[in-house]
Amino acid sequence: MKRSTRGLLYLAAILPVTLLLLASFYKLGMHYLEGSDRNFWASLEWAAETLTTIGYSDSSWHNPMMVLFVIGSQFMGVFLVFMVFPLYVLPFIEERFEARLPGTLPVMEGRRCVLVYRYGPAVAMLIDDLLRFGRHVVVFEEDPANARRLLERGFTVVHASLNDEHLDLSPLRDAEAIVANGEDHDNAALVFIARELGFQGPIYALVEDPLHRDLIVKAGADAVYTPRHVLAAALAAKAGGRIRGRVSGLQQLGSHVTVTEMRIHPESPLAGHTLAEVRMREHFGVSVLGQWLDGEFKAGVRGSARLEPGAIIVAIGSPQGIARLGEIATPLKQGGAIVVLGFGEVGQKIVELLHDAGERTTVIDVQPGPGVDVVGNALIQGTLERAGVRDASAVVLALSNDNEALFAASVIRSYAPQVPLIARVNQAQTVKRLYRVGTDFALSISQVAGPLLAHQLLGEKYVSLEPTVRVVKIDASSLVGQHPLAAGIRERSGALVVALERERQVLVEFGEDLRIVPGDTLFLCGGPDTLDACFDAFPALRPRSPARAP
Template identity: 45%
Template sequence: MRRPFNRLFSLLGFLVLTLLVAATVYMLGMEHLEGQERDFWSSLEWAAETLTTTGYGNDSHWEHPLMIVFVASVQFFGLMVTLSVVPIVLIPWFESRFEARLPQALPEVDDFVLVYRWGPAVSSLVRNMSEQRIATVILEENESRARWLRDRGHKVVYASLEEGQLDLRGIERCRAIIANGEDHDNAAVIAMARQLSFDGSIYALVDTPKHRRPILLSGADAVYSPMHSLAAGLAAKASDRIAPRVSGVQMIGADVEVGELRIHEDSPMRGKSLTELSVRAGTGATVVGLWTRGQFRAPPDPQAALEAGTIVVALGDARALAKLGELATPLDRSGPLLVIGYGEVGQKLVEMLESVGESVRVLARDHHPRLDVCGDALDPQVLEAAGIVKARVVILAFSADSTALFAATIIRDIAPNLPIIAAVDRAENIERVHRAGADHALSISQVTAQLLGYKLFGEHFAAAEPRMRVFDALAAPFAGLSLSNARLPERTGCTVVAVERRDHGETGETLTQVTSSDVLEEEDILYLCGASDARERFFREFPAAMIE
């Protein structure tokens, strides 16, 4: 608010000084160059008329060249000042006078989440909370950003920590605080909240991991590094050793494997639905999920047409997966993981992958002892030298989203079937990176929203991708029904991947190549695959199926 006033006062002082100088020079010029005396007040009148471009009274003609040049210069200067004053000074001043004042105290709202400082790391979380109708207040120190947030419907408090404007009275109505400012500012805000006897949860996001302990000592319940969280999310997507695509498969039998296949441009599966293809009957493999444009769909819609580039996740024995591989291209499960970019995210990512025994190659532009190849990742020859063709997965860990987008395009052209995982700074760029060729893209905003959403509101709030798991259940509630008539995927989100036939309680044969027409028997044991919420829904719907 002070800035427009400062501009206005500076302008007034400048205009007064200009008038006095122009009037004095004109008075002296008329006397010594034109031979006509003018008093100061007449000269001041001339200066005012000239600078404001309103015209002249008595004086409108001059003889001496220097006088003519001076008068013309003052005229042009006055015109430039007039044209500049309106946009630079007057409009901001009027805006500051008439725009609404930003609140500087916490609103009368109960059970709200206070977010200190807006930024990419918290944008998805705030959006998710708004969608869930959870009251959110953003405490912002930047006035223009505060107004931008208010114009988009957010509850905003504008206050400066350095100038002592921060007023946290009413903090007892807050359910949790998320500190997203500079590390030292986070510590100050957390300490202030604790001094006011706030006993709710406080979570802080830090730029420098070594500041974690001091912020914990300030009163935070937990401190996270968004960069390290992003690296962990990328590592989980890249390595089965960190986060298996489907867990619990071993309970079915040693012969059952998880397969991932890409639907290529010329694939017979492209443009057809799973129902049309009769994948289970034709190959013996069970499709449990589909990766499409970075979204994991489980169970897959059997009527939806399959797109080129979709990654199919299937369960089956080696023969069944080989048959499915005739329809789509199996993803290579051997070879190293190639990490491109070795900044903070890249370094932590490599550390996590190597800690679980993964073979990792690193490519980056800036020299570092850990690099396998040093060069421009946007150069196809450098990518080939780094082993892009032999890699199992490539992870893009650039600091700029535009670089990740361009690199994804180049890599997809060189290696059409190679899985590409990209780190993205801003959540709004995820779709662009997908269109460029990346199979998976994660932003700092996403992983922070998942992490803090889980901490604040539990797993049902966190919008994390589902982790698939195989579990067993009794078939008694479905005895006499075929798999198609039981309609388990539609009713529970779980897919039957195997059936164990028992005779008088004795363990029998496990059928891994089941079809929708197979009829279930009273003593059968079902092996189903689904996310955790699907498993809960299954046993909630059919409690008699639970194995004691």
């Protein structure tokens, strides 16, 4: 029985008892205090008039005790109308008008369905990609509030529990794939159940504890990822100069192409010059895809665009070229420790990777414990002073709450304007807000897990610069013999051809004599709608789902 229904039944039982007690007390009071008898029905009428606050036909009281009793009863009536009814009656009425949450799995046979167990930031971008590629997504959600929000947004949702012995899970055997995003033990249970029911498709799981990966694989999962650890690796690579060559992070597209964001430091020799003057393609083998301005990403920049101090550019090129550009654009301070704010799962992994690379760290956390160097609130200047933030080579925000990260970034940027500031977030839309307050690099869990799973399920390999802009790697075999810019991709779809990979060479400058040869790979930049238009115009370029080994 629902909570609102139980509450209404309790109210229906309590009201008559309250009415009878009030009528009885009134009858006795009128007899002994006022000396004026009232029969039972007159007393009951008075009690009902009092509780409903509609007024009296009987209002002749003289004894002070009786007057106080009447006043107390009147306040009780006001409380009943304005407090009890909204708490018990209105929720019941609202539930009657709300759409009921589906509690059974729909038929999945022949519908190219992908079952996603538990919704969260880690799978938000993946679901958008699946819908773009024509998949029908069914979200299995155990939390009723999340399930209702998803239903209101138009998602196909099933609100149920894996522990429900009466739940029929047999339809999932006809799903195209399963993505498990719940607690590790729930993910393992789902994998066991799916394989037990005869599901033959791929199962991908996201786990918190890397020690559980092998166990879930043995249960029947095809691949198990720890996106928070991948996120930690990308942030550590951005913060530590010694670790950059050892951890590719998220922004690697293949073996030889990297996409990265970097802020133009005020003391950088690039600051104040135009792209044409810097000649990045010639000097670094790097092409600029766009830049962040006032928290908004602007794709495509002209040679006359000036590299303003503090601006964030997005560049593509070889790892070596990107590293050379980064050393000039955002030089790291030498000698200072890397300050890590937050010592949760991501923070601990960041510190571990930095220590393995020989970097010094200072950890700030509100809770004392092994590995925490400074205990205190990072929003207080005294805590930042004790941690040596102004002398740090970089500051990494590893907080689990996006609002905390945004506020901390504002405080630290005000306190230490020149220190490189790197942040992790949960929601992709928070990235632009962090850039607006001065963060040098921000990465969301959605930007980590989305590309990993999209590559497995859809064959699309991409880097997400923000929710509406991405760089995609495609096979250029269908364009052999053509110049990369002469195929009409930009003219017919708006997508930009930004780089070409040939064996171990990355080309970002396309000479007139350049022609695509077998084995070449192109990199396109654009929003999801732009890329869809490109794949519609050039069907041979559309990524193919990887074949699953029997």
